[in-house]
Amino acid sequence: MPTARTTQTRIESEALLLRFVAYRDSDVIATFFTRTDGKIGAIVPAGRKSARRVGGAMEPMHTLHVSLEDRGRELGTLKEARVVVQRFGLVGDLDALDAAGTALRWLRHVCPPRIPEPRAWDTVTGLLDTLDARQHPPRSALAIAALRLLADVGYALEFEHCVRCGRGCPPGKPAFIDAARGGLICQSCGGAPARIGGELRARAADITRGEEPELTDEDAEELLVLVDAAMRAHAGGEG
Known part of the structure; x- marks a missing residue:
C-alpha cells in the first residue's frame, strides 16, 4: 500500500517568542507569533543542548526572524532563528x-x-x-x-x-x-x-x-x- 506524501513547506517570517518549554530529553517546544502565519508551535531539536542551533535567539521581547519547516502538522520544526530587533x-x-x-x-x-x-x-x-x-x-x-x-x-x-x-x-x-x-x-x-x-x-x-x-x-x-x-x-x- 503506497504511503501518503507529506507536503513540506518552509515558513520564513518575523516572529515573537511566546513560550518555550522542555520536551523529551534535549528538545524544546517553542510557541511563536509570526507576522505571516499567526501563532505556530515548533520543535527545537536539541534546543537545551546548544543555543547555537538557533542563533542564541530564544528570548522573548525581541523581534526574531524564524525559519520553520512545516509539514502541515500541529508542530513544525525550527531550523533557524535570529534577532532582528533588539529591545x-x-x-x-x-x-x-x-x-x-x-x-x-x-x-x-x-x-x-x-x-x-x-x-x-x-x-x-x-x-x-x-x-x-x-x-x-x-x-x-x-x-x-x-x-x-x-x-x-x-x-x-x-x-x-x-x-x-x-x-x-x-x-x-x-x-x-x-x-x-x-x-x-x-x-x-x-x-x-x-x-x-x-x-x-x-x-x-x-x-x-x-x-x-x-x-x-x-x-x-x-x-x-x-x-x-x-x-x-x-x-x-x-x-
Missing part, C-alpha cells in the same frame, strides 16, 4: 517587562493557531517598541494596546452602545459595563455589576478608533481590569 531598554525595566509579558501572554491565549493576525502583530510590536523607548508609563501603554488588541482579534469592547439592544449611551454619561459580555449594558437590559465613568468611557472609545488619549494611572488600571475580564471570557478561562 534592551525594555528588558532592563521591570515594569516594562511585566507589561510586555502580559501582552505576550494574551496573544498566546486569545489568538488561534495558524491564523494570520497582521493587526495584532502591529499592535503588540508597537507596544514593545513603545516600552523599549520608555515613551509612556508601562501600564498606560499596555491599557491602550490591550483595547486595540481586543479589536484586532474581533473582540472589541463596545463603549457607546448597549451590546444587547443597541441603544446609544449619551456622551459624558457613566454606564454599566460587562466586559465578558462585550461592553455596555443599559439599565433597561438589566445593567451590570460594574460601572465606567463618562470621561473614561469616551477615552476608551477613542482608543478603539485608533486614537491615543492621555490616561492617568487610575484610568489605565480600570481599563486593564475590563480587558482582563474580556480576555478570560474569550480565552477559555486563561487571562
Whole structure:
C-alpha cells in the first residue's frame, strides 16, 4: 500500500517568542507569533543542548526572524532563528517587562493557531517598541494596546452602545459595563455589576478608533481590569 506524501513547506517570517518549554530529553517546544502565519508551535531539536542551533535567539521581547519547516502538522520544526530587533531598554525595566509579558501572554491565549493576525502583530510590536523607548508609563501603554488588541482579534469592547439592544449611551454619561459580555449594558437590559465613568468611557472609545488619549494611572488600571475580564471570557478561562 503506497504511503501518503507529506507536503513540506518552509515558513520564513518575523516572529515573537511566546513560550518555550522542555520536551523529551534535549528538545524544546517553542510557541511563536509570526507576522505571516499567526501563532505556530515548533520543535527545537536539541534546543537545551546548544543555543547555537538557533542563533542564541530564544528570548522573548525581541523581534526574531524564524525559519520553520512545516509539514502541515500541529508542530513544525525550527531550523533557524535570529534577532532582528533588539529591545534592551525594555528588558532592563521591570515594569516594562511585566507589561510586555502580559501582552505576550494574551496573544498566546486569545489568538488561534495558524491564523494570520497582521493587526495584532502591529499592535503588540508597537507596544514593545513603545516600552523599549520608555515613551509612556508601562501600564498606560499596555491599557491602550490591550483595547486595540481586543479589536484586532474581533473582540472589541463596545463603549457607546448597549451590546444587547443597541441603544446609544449619551456622551459624558457613566454606564454599566460587562466586559465578558462585550461592553455596555443599559439599565433597561438589566445593567451590570460594574460601572465606567463618562470621561473614561469616551477615552476608551477613542482608543478603539485608533486614537491615543492621555490616561492617568487610575484610568489605565480600570481599563486593564475590563480587558482582563474580556480576555478570560474569550480565552477559555486563561487571562
